[in-house]
Amino acid sequence: MLSMLLISTLTFLISLIVMMISTILAKKNLLDREKNSPYECGFDPKESARIPFSLRFFLIAVIFLIFDVEITLLLPIASTLNFSNLFAWFSVSLIFLFILLFGLYYEWSQGALDWS
Template sequence: MMSFYLSLVCLLISFFFFLVFFMVSNRFMMDREKSSPFECGFDPENSARIPFSMRFFLLAVIFLVFDLEIVLLIPFVLYVGVSKSFGCLFTGFCFCMILFIGVLYEWWEGSFNWIY
């Protein structure tokens, strides 16, 4: 029964904060600067069809992919230290080789070059 009351209190507190933040945010919605779009340093008063460098986008995607791979690799390194099995070590080596081949492919394709 106690957990029901605790849940009810948490629900009421969160609803109260929702209402307070909703009322405060409506007051600032009419501000022109806050409601105008701002994308990557472009002036929001110009046309939205301004071309941007596709290399910047490609490098950002490459960064996200390899950043995700590193996040997957860190727990694996900790597991290899605990388990010390050959199969786990071989799997980690194959994973690192796939990453290395991906970096070489991106380098060969020229995705890391900013100057043509």
């Protein structure tokens, strides 16, 4: 236990020392106007560097991430069946699935899943 504490402290101190040395030795000028501009060639930009993206695509991506997290929450439910009370496991699983299905129905009824 003491060796683990010693190793983790030593690792932390070495990384801290390396970060401090790199900060001291780095030759950066944060106030350089040309480097902060979207085009690093030295000319002032004529147009905005930001291009618009589809808000629908962003919404679908967020919904995908939400359901991806929900799947990771569903996976341990099957493995905990042998270690828990059957009634409690069944009721918690059913409530969780009901909440997920209700959210999916709500997104579907609001038109969030329609691409066109």
